[in-house]
Amino acid sequence: MTVEAAEGLAEKVRGALRGVIDPELGYNIVDLGLVYDIEVAGDNVAIITMTTTTRGCPATSYLKDGARDAAWSVPSVEFVDVKLTYEPPWTPQMMTAEAKQHLGITDGDGW
């Protein structure tokens, strides 16, 4: 797979992940900054590195499974591996401007 093809597929996966919302914040996990990385390996394996807004969140397993299922719905994705990490820990500053605006969050220093 070429680099361009891998990047294109990663973008499609990113788009599919926008269909997965964080239930508490009510916004998609991509724009909330919960998806840290999407990598597509040569055999069309999507490797997603993601986090949750708080460690121990009861929604964790659902978010992880939801991300896996959404990515798997992308045509030509053969396998999905979702890795959960808390390094670095998520902060509201990781949201996109649109997500911040949606939640009424103002930019500021630190957390």
Next chain:
Amino acid sequence: MIGATLSRWTMSYFAAALVALMTAEGLMAAGYGYPAAAIEAPETLILVHIVTIGWLSILMCGALFQFVPVLIARPLYSDALPLPTLGLLLTGLVALVLGFLQLAGHAPAHFAFFPAAAVLLGSGFALVLWNLGRTLWSARPLPLPARFVVVGLFSVGATVFLGIVFALVLGGATSHSHFVTLTSAGVPIHVIAGLGGWLTFTALGVSYRLLAMFMLAPELSGVTTRGAFYVGTAAIAMAIIGGVAAVCTEANLQTVLSVAAILGLGAFLLYARDMQHIYRARKRRTIELNSRMAAVALGHLAAVVILIAVLLSFGALRQHIAAVVFLTCFGWLSGLGLAKLYKIVAFLTWLECYGPVLGKAPTPRVQDLVVEGRALKWFVLYFVMVWVATAALLLGEPLAFRASAGVILIATVGIVAQIVRIRRLADVSATARLPAGVHAPRLLFSLVKPV
């Protein structure tokens, strides 16, 4: 496993607790117990224990089975124990009520209700301590909020121990001199350990995490938070250990409790400072109803502290202790409990229904399960009437107290109706309510798939 999962029986705990709350409010409205009866009368004790065990403790246990795993990011030690635990707590409460009815001459004298209550409630709370204790033990070193819970669990152990002693003495099962002395002089320790150490201190610890989580505020672990924990722990230890020692050695219990009260005030001030910081530093500027009502409940905790200080300065605390206990139970603890229930039921219902189809189908938000404007009026009515009822107690107006208790019951029914609507997905739009693969939730328990 990094994440926590749904606890199957949490809804059953919440339902049982709400039934107990409405029963207690109905009894108050009907004129049962204080102020129609003496504060130490069996009828008053029935009322007090329906509120503290049936409502507040069962609510707290159900919430802790769900949220201790969130605090420490570890699963609950046993998912099988909460159901028998609930059975023991409820049957124990029934036995305790029957024991008090026996004391009042309204139940057959030949049944050993008090010893039965001691065994059943002792076993139920022992299972709570075992399950949560093993869960917490596996996560050492514990984060600060979980340490508050540990102190709360020690306090409920002390509360239950004293309660068992009282039950065995009242039931005639023991006449050991220390136990008899504890029964006659240890009631204030029992009350402080239960309302202060168990219910309040645990609620403070959980609130550090839940309020930060729901309002997108930084989690605190600095000097004031550690101070609130250590000073609060010292206050509780002084009240319980120092108090029992004072009773058993015939020392001055009042002095010990006064020192504990000063320490408690210090812990409260540190906690209040932290809460102010969390609310001010929150990233979600528009906060949900549950967080607003939690702030009102926190205001009631401050009001309790001020009321105690004012009554102490006038030498009238003993005379008006019922008003203080009422405001603590209904303004602070029940207010916080109802506010958080409104959120937690929506959150857990969402996870149960829509969590499994996340990524497969469009899902509503947690907020789509609630209509805050409709619930707000019931919360406002509830809190206003708590103040009216407290004032009625302070002014010695039993009829006004009964009338306000009746309106508190109506407000509670209004809030419970909103919670039932959440559980029924009644406010989710028809198109979004049940996507393919989603089953309507059961009212009293959660259908949880093993993870």
